Structure formats: C-alpha cells, structure tokens
Amino acid sequence: MTRTAPETPPFLGPLLDPASPEPNGLRAPDGGPAGRRYDVYRNNVTIGLMQALKSGFPVLAQVLDDRFADLARAFVRTHPPDSPILQRYGAALPGFLETWAPARGAPWLADLARLELALRESYHAADAPPLPPEVLANVPPDRLMTAHLQLAPSLRLVRSRWPVLSLWTDIRDGRAPTARAPGEAVLILRPDYDPAPHRLAPGGATLLLALSAGQPLGPAHAAAVAAAPQFDLSALLTQLLTGKGLTGLTFD
Amino acid sequence: MSTAGPIPRDRLPPAPGVGFKARHFAAIMDDPGPVEWLEIHAENYMGDGGRPLSQLSTLADRFPISVHGVGLSIGGEGPLDPGHLDRLSRLMGWLAPASFSEHLAWSTHEGAYFGDLLPLPYTQATLDRVAAHIDVVQDRLGRRMLLENPSSYLAFAESDRSETEFLTDLVARTGCGLLLDINNVFISATNLGLDPRAYIDAVPTGAVGEIHLAGHDEDHDDSGRPLLIDSHNRPVADPVWALYDHALARFGPVPTLIEWDTDVPDWPVLAAEAARAARALGQQAAA
Known part of the structure; x- marks a missing residue:
C-alpha cells in the first residue's frame, strides 16, 4: 500500500504564488471567472503575514526601510507560519536572512x-x-x-x-x-x-x-x-x- | 446605559462592545463610555504571561469578555488541530469568558497558517464537515459557540445552497448560535449581487447571539463592478448602519461589537462608533 499525500485544496495552491493562475471553480456573480476577486485573498494572506513580521521585527524593518517589504514578501511565501499564534512567527527569519542575497553586505x-x-x-x-x-x-x-x-x-x-x-x-x-x-x-x-x-x-x-x-x-x-x-x-x-x-x- | 450594580460578566449584554486594543487599555479603564463589554482575539492571548495576559485579567474583572477565535479553521478539510484546541481550552478555562465565537472559514492546512479567513463551498459534504468540527469544539469547551458569517469576494461553482441555508442547517444540527457580521453581509451581498436585507431576513431569529459592525474599503473587479474589501480600518459605512437597524428590528437588541483592527484610531473615535450603536440599540429597545 502506498500512502498518497493529502491533496492540496485547489483554493490553496496559488495563494502564496502570485505567478500561478487563479484556481478553477471560482466565480464572479455573472458566472465569469473570479479574476481579481481571488487576488483579494492572495493579497490578504501575503500582506497580513508581512504586517505580522513587521510588528515582530520593528528595528529590522526600520533599518531595511523599503527593502523590508521585499524580505518579508519572500519569507512569507516560502515560510508561512506553522501556528495561528502569530506572536511566535518569524523564528526562521534570522536563518533566512543569512541566505538572503540583498543582506550579504550586512551579515x-x-x-x-x-x-x-x-x-x-x-x-x-x-x-x-x-x-x-x-x-x-x-x-x-x-x-x-x-x-x-x-x-x-x-x-x-x-x-x-x-x-x-x-x-x-x-x-x-x-x-x-x-x-x-x-x-x-x-x-x-x-x-x-x-x-x-x-x-x-x-x-x-x-x-x-x-x-x-x-x-x-x-x-x-x-x-x-x-x-x-x-x-x-x-x-x-x-x-x-x-x-x-x-x-x-x-x-x- | 450604565447600570448601578456590578455588571454580570457571564454573558454579553445587549449593548455595545469593542475589539480590545492594548493602546486603549488606560482609556477603557478610566472611562469606557458607552462600551459595556470587550472582545479579544483568542490567538493573541495564548502566550505564557506578560502584559497581554495581565491586561486581559484586569479587564475581565470589570467587563464581560467575548473570546473570538481566528485560528481554529473550522471550515478546514482536515481535523481540528488538537494542540490548538488545548490552548483554546486553557484560555477559556482561566478566563471564563461570557462568549466564544469562531468563523465559517478555514485558515490552516497541513499545519501551515495563512493568517486570513478563507472561504469554502456550500455543499452537503462541507456542511457535514463543519458540523462535525463545531460538535468537537462545543464538546471540548463545554459550551455553545457562535459561528460568524464570512465576507465573500467570489462564489464557488460547486456550491449548491445559499450561505443562510448552510448556516441555518448548522444551527439546527449543532445547536450553535450565530455571530452575524452585518458588514460582512453587506460586503458579500454587494460582491455577489445579492440582497443584503433578504440575507438578514433568512437568518433564524433566536440564533443570533452577537452582531459585528466594521468598516470596509471599496474596489472594483475586472469588469468594473464594485468589490468591497473587509478592511476593519475605518468607521462603519452608512448603508451598514441602515442594515444594522434592519437586523435589530428582526432580532431585537443584540450585543454589538465595533471592530477596528487596522489604522486603529484614538479611543474617542472608537467610543463614538460604539455610542452610535448604543443609540440604535436604545431605539430598538424603546420600540
């Protein structure tokens, strides 16, 4: 018996991947494709988690200024939280920073x-x-x-x-x-x-x-x-x- | 609105409450004005100690508290996270709040948490699953919970019933109550081309234990149709206040929360929103 991996819900797949098209089966009220409507969820997820990181790392956000958004966006898309308790979110960020190319000059x-x-x-x-x-x-x-x-x-x-x-x-x-x-x-x-x-x-x-x-x-x-x-x-x-x-x- | 004796803290009064923000702690303790109860997000109080738990404990000595979860993922495909249920049960145990509510939505999958309330199709299969999850929560907490209607930006092709039919069936099957978010009703109805008053009129009377009011942003979809976003970052919109009056006429005075989670204003601005809700509740009680 082989055990198949749990199926990823279609809604979830593109949520953290802006390059993926929206999932099938989602509709606008006229029956047409959801389009930007799906992007609302995509934005909410990414921006919400980026905001959580910013409040968790205020001094890092201050020194990186505009580049903090680049860091946070890259991090949340590859490291979504493993718990709904966001006060713990970001434990993997220091390690991620060590590999983040734009930070190479500031180890x-x-x-x-x-x-x-x-x-x-x-x-x-x-x-x-x-x-x-x-x-x-x-x-x-x-x-x-x-x-x-x-x-x-x-x-x-x-x-x-x-x-x-x-x-x-x-x-x-x-x-x-x-x-x-x-x-x-x-x-x-x-x-x-x-x-x-x-x-x-x-x-x-x-x-x-x-x-x-x-x-x-x-x-x-x-x-x-x-x-x-x-x-x-x-x-x-x-x-x-x-x-x-x-x-x-x-x-x- | 204030009462002479001590406020009973084991139930929410049919009066205004607000979503508690730490920056308002001193103002609330000094003079809560029209605000008679407070709501907290459960997940923000699952640390081990420190100021958040100390403030919450102080507030709970004086105000009825509503615990509002955002992380149980009741609409999720997998079983509820037992670790998260444990944490929730611990919080509910020491706090002994007046109410517990969660969302008709999912937010986690395979251990990953997405920090947003994501939608589900309305089918027999999802109804069975959500009902089973509500049973687990109510059994574990030993109390009736309230389930909140979501804000929707799109519809699922596979849905074969309306949201109000889905919620009505959940109430009948599980005995849960409803947290009716009037702003969400207005957002979903606008975004999906439905009649918000008809939505309210289809919600079972007697099931609504709490109402939420909040502000929203206005955007447009690819075809230029209005697309309202549930942003909680501004005052409640006038059409939402009108819909609130319509809901109060149907349900009678219901504990009503003002939610303001982003760009949180100074206390007097939030208290003024609560005062507006208090007037609507007062008119309803007098009618």
Missing part, C-alpha cells in the same frame, strides 16, 4: 533579528515572582557557591560576533549603525512587563549558560573566570536581582 542583520526575536519571547514569557534580594544576601558565604540559582522564564541571552545591541540601539534611536566594534553578549531582563536588553561584561554569558544548564554557582563562576579573568560576579548578581532575573535559590 549582522541576522543577529539583529535574533535579538528582536528574543525580546518578543521575553515579552510573552511566563510571569514568576522574583527572588527577594535579601534571600541571596542572607546565604552564608561558605554556602553561596553551592547554590543553584533559577533564572526567570523571561530572561534571554543573545550572543553575537557583532555589536548587536549597539546596532539595535543606534537604529532604534535613528543613528547610522556601525558594525565595527567587537561582538556583544546581550542579557534581556523583564523587571515588569517591558523587556530591557543589557550588554553583558565578559564572562557574564558563560556564567548564565552554566546556571541555566543546572550548575551550582561555584562551578559556573569558575567557568566565567576561566573565560574572562576580570569577571565580576557580584556586579552581575546585582544586575540580575535588580532586573528580577532570578526566581529561586536551592541547595543540593
């Missing part, structure tokens, strides 16, 4: 899109009561390094070989972006409902990755210091507490 655009995706994920992430700073302050120094710190569901980390947060900030504020500075690691914290990106000092990303992998603070700190000898643990812990990036503290 940092893909990481800019990754930063915007991470900000959007943070915005919709679950709420969780933050760890009160005094809980951490009251841990005896000899036990601190055995503590497991839980990161907030809204915390995100974006690492880039480009100065992605500087680029994002410049574009948002209307300055000409320059990609010359060294790469940046970005920590996204959501103290209330608005995610805020912060540039991480060297070693910070290493510590956060170790914590999120379940390591206690001691080994995580050692890894961070190995990556960046000047790593300042208390500065990062203060930043996390202030930005409500920690939600719990446990011991083995």
